[in-house]
Amino acid sequence: MTRRVTSVLAIAAFLAGGWSVAAQPDDQALAGLLGSAAAYVRGYEERFSVLVAEERYVQEIRRPDNNPVAGNLTRNNPGGGFSANGGVRKRAVLRSDFLLVRLGSGAGWMPFRDTFDVNGDRVIDRSDRLAKLFIEPSDASFESAARIMADSTRYNLGSMTRTVNIPTLALMFLHPTVRERFAFVRDGEETLDGRLAWRIEYHETARPALIKTTRGRDLPASGRLWIEAATGVVLKTTMTAADPLVRALITTTYRRDAALDLWVPSRMEDYYKADSEVDEVTGIATYTNYRTFTVATDLVLRRPQPQ
Secondary structure, three states, rough: OOOOOOOOOOHHHHOOOOOOOOOOOHHHHHHHHHHHHHHHHHHHHOOOOOEEEEEEEEEEEEOOOOEEEEOOOOOOOOEEEEEOOOOOEEEEEEEEEEEEEEEEOOOOOEEEEEEEEEEOOOOOOOOOHHHHHHHHHOOOHHHHHHHHHHHHHHHHOOOEEEOOOOOOOOHOOOOOOHHHHHEEEEEEEEEEOOOEEEEEEEEEEEOOEEEOOOOOEEEEEEEEEEEEEOOOEEEEEEEEEEEEEEEEEEEEEEEEOOOOOOOEEEEEEEEEOOOOOOOEEEEEEEEEEEEEEEEOOOOOOOOOOOO
16 A cells, blocks of 8 residues: 555744744733743753653554444454454554754754664664764754654554654744744643643644645644743643544643753654544654753754745
8 A cells, every 4th residue: 555645744844934924812911921932942942952862652553443444354244344343453662762953043943763673673773873963963964864764754653654743843833933823722721730821722824834745735733732821831732733634643741851950742642544544543652861962063954945
């Protein structure tokens, strides 16, 4: 089967700026909180040149119960059609180095993943090779890291090639470079781990969308942000990118790393479903062993250009 439906994050759009402006929030308090959150995101990227974590990522292909399964011929279901034989079809445990790399002051950051272990088998010798590319940067650092990232995607389960499984993806939407592409609405309050947060709904209104399929269809992003009212710290995010043919959902929760004095992704849960397929793909990633590196000079990478 060809990988007909894919989800690809247009990082180029995030970096380029210059997009049409969405409506600004009318609520003065909401506008103030979004301003605090934007300042938090700008401060977040200034705290490091390279942020590295170890990611443990459990992926499963699941078949929901009581779904139509073409060609599923069994003694109890000789004609195919509906089957109650749901559950996990395949499971993989991936361990990777996950990096966030600053692209220069005010330019945001780029995520990279380097998978070194699949189901307990080493697929490469772990050597922090991604981090080394940026700790001692060269003109080829970005291209080399992009090749490593692309190679790591082949270990993802399912027929849907995807690059949106990035824990900080929705956090990027608050960055001043792209925040005006979205409309924001307050959706109440919630307490998370003893911290009072405003729950904010967002919808991408500008086009072209930041997330597309490889065939160029827009997948507008929407979701929720849990932002601490007193500080602008982002505690939790959800993001949905969908059209009638494909759906992706990513939820990230953050925790404060005391050693780094930085809020970092703690857990990412993701879900993918193509309309043309019976099975769905789910994942749970957890992040440990955070460390930061500061490079003597700003990393100036050759940025991808918007298509």
